[in-house]
Amino acid sequence: MKTVAILSQKGGAGKTTIALNLSVAASLNKKKSVIIDIDPQTSITQWGDSRNKENPTVISVPASRLSNTLNVCLNNKVDFVFIDTAPHAEQSSLMAARQADLIIIPCRPSVIDIRAIQSTIDICKIAEVKYFIVLNQVLPRSNLTHDTLEALKALQIPTVPVNIGQRISYINSVTQGQGVMEFDPRGKSYQEINNLYKFVVKQVKSKS
Structure with missing residues (x-):
């Protein structure tokens, strides 16, 4: 079983969007x-309630029950676990990390946003776990994307070679209880999430 935590101490970064779409890609x-x-807002749990499919399964638990829940997943031969975390919650984020x-x-x-991620990176370093930044809500043909990637490179912060665009399909798919790969199988968002999933798989396999 491989466990991937989606972390950001900053709100609005898109943790839930990334977590649910990666889980759908795995399924x-x-x-x-x-x-x-483990986010008290339970946004991803509400999305799970609106689905009519068993895979992925969504489990809402307090952070204190995370270890026990992971053991249950392991015993049930789960392949991938994605942990959706809360912003501004260092202790629970460290537990997930x-x-x-x-x-x-x-x-x-x-x-x-670059300045805001430092506290999240500090958590990753304390936990001694490999981490990568993924640019999310990227506008097409924007110099900001290039400038942000250059800034991250200068700071020697590892980044995913895939950007997630600001697309209406990410919003519409959630309202339908779907991931974008289900909602728009011919769209650019499909390719973005599929490429991100492949990157994740490659990284967790290299850890084995």
């Missing part, structure tokens, strides 16, 4: 996938 690749929602094989940190392309 479409015939992997038994679970999302563990310590249980993860890989951490993905969503970040919008702006100087403010």
Whole structure:
């Protein structure tokens, strides 16, 4: 079983969007996938309630029950677990980080967001877990994307070689209880999430 935590101490970065779409990508690749929602807002749990499919399974638990829940997943031969975390919650984020094989940190392309991710990176370093930044809500043909990537490179912060665009399909798919790969199988968002999933798979396999 591989565990991927989606972390960001900043609100509005897109943790839930990334977590649910990666879990759907895993399920479409015939992997038994679970999302563990430790965010008290339970946004991803509400999305799970609106689905009519068993895979991925969404489980809402307090962070204190995370380890036990992961053991249940392991005993049930789950392939992938994605942990959706809360912003501004260092203790629960650290608990998730310590249980993860890989951490993905969503970040919008702006100087403010780059500055805000440092506290999340500090959590990753304390937990001693491999992490990558993924640029999210990227506008097409924007210099901000290039400038943000250059700034991250200068700071020697590892980034995913895939950007997630600001597309209406990400919003519409959630309202339908779907991931974008289900909602728009011919769209650019499909390719973005599929490429991000492939990157995640490659990273967790390299850890084995």
